[in-house]
Amino acid sequence: RVTNKTKAILIGYPANPTGAVMSKEKLSQIAEVARRHQLLVISDEIYARLVYGVEHTCFATLPQMKENTILLGGFSKAYAMTGWRIGYAAANKDTIAAMTKIHQYTMLCASIMAQVAATEALKSGEASIAEMVEEYNRRRLTMVKGLNDIGLSCFEPRGAFYAFPSIKGTGMTSEEFAERLLIEEKVAVVPGSAFGQCGEGYIRCCYATSLADIEEALSRMKRFVDKHRKA
Numbered sequence: 001r002v003t004n005k006t007k008a009i010l011i012g013y014p015a016n017p018t019g020a021v022m023s024k025e026k027l028s029q030i031a032e033v034a035r036r037h038q039l040l041v042i043s044d045e046i047y048a049r050l051v052y053g054v055e056h057t058c059f060a061t062l063p064q065m066k067e068n069t070i071l072l073g074g075f076s077k078a079y080a081m082t083g084w085r086i087g088y089a090a091a092n093k094d095t096i097a098a099m100t101k102i103h104q105y106t107m108l109c110a111s112i113m114a115q116v117a118a119t120e121a122l123k124s125g126e127a128s129i130a131e132m133v134e135e136y137n138r139r140r141l142t143m144v145k146g147l148n149d150i151g152l153s154c155f156e157p158r159g160a161f162y163a164f165p166s167i168k169g170t171g172m173t174s175e176e177f178a179e180r181l182l183i184e185e186k187v188a189v190v191p192g193s194a195f196g197q198c199g200e201g202y203i204r205c206c207y208a209t210s211l212a213d214i215e216e217a218l219s220r221m222k223r224f225v226d227k228h229r230k231a
C-alpha cells in the first residue's frame with residue numbers, strides 16, 4: 001500500500017530466502033507503480049549472477065528506472081567472497097552524495113586487500129562464475145528433488161543458492177523443526193519465521209556446500225521427518 005509517507009520500494013531478486021527470481025513482466029509492473037508515485041526503488045541484486053535457466057533483469061535497465069533505482073550488489077555470492085566485506089551501491093548523483101555523507105562518518109573503508117581481490121575477480125573471474133553456476137545447478141536439482149522425495153514440498157527455485165520447502169506436514173513450527181533437526185541430526189537450516197511471519201511453516205536450506213554434504217544432509221533429514229511424521 002502506497003501512502004503519502006512512502007519514499008521507496010525495497011525489492012531483492014533473486015531472493016534470499018526463497019531463491020525466487022521475478023520475471024521482467026512483474027518487475028515492469030513494480031516500475032510502473034514507482035513511476036506513478038515517484039518512488040525510489042532499492043533493488044538488492046547481490047545474487048544476480050546466480051540464476052539457473054532463466055534471465056535476471058537488472059531493475060535499473062527498465063524504462064526511466066536508471067535515475068530512480070538504488071542498485072545494490074556485492075562480491076560475496078558470485079565470487080564466494082563472503083566475509084570480505086565488499087559491496088557497492090549505484091544510484092543517481094544526489095542519492096550517492098547523500099549516502100556518502102553518512103557512509104564516510106560511519107565506516108572507514110573496505111580493506112585494501114579485499115578491494116584488490118575484487119578487482120582481480122572482475123578481471124578474471126568470469127570462467128569461475130560459469131563453473132560455479134553449473135555446480136550450484138547440480139546441487140540445486142539434487143536438493144529440490146531430495147526435499148520433495150522426503151515429503152517436504154518445495155517449488156523449484158531459479159536463483160541464489162537456497163531452497164525453501166514447506167514443513168507444515170510435520171506439525172512443528174519452523175523454529176521447532178530447525179532446532180530439533182540441529183540437535184537430533186546435526187543439520188543446520190534456518191527457520192522461515194526468521195524472515196518474517198510469512199515464512200512460518202517453511203525452512204531455508206542452503207546449497208552453498210558440497211554435493212556430498214547435501215546428500216548426507218538429505219538422508220539425515222529423511223530419517224528425522226520419518227521419525228516425526230504424524231500418524
Ligand SMILES: Cc1ncc(COP(=O)(O)O)c(C=O)c1O
Nearest residue numbers: 012016044046074076082083087
Ligand atoms: C539478499 C542479500 N543481500 C545482501 C547480502 C549481504 O552480503 P554481504 O554482507 O556478504 O555482502 C546477503 C547475504 O546473505 C543477502 O542474502
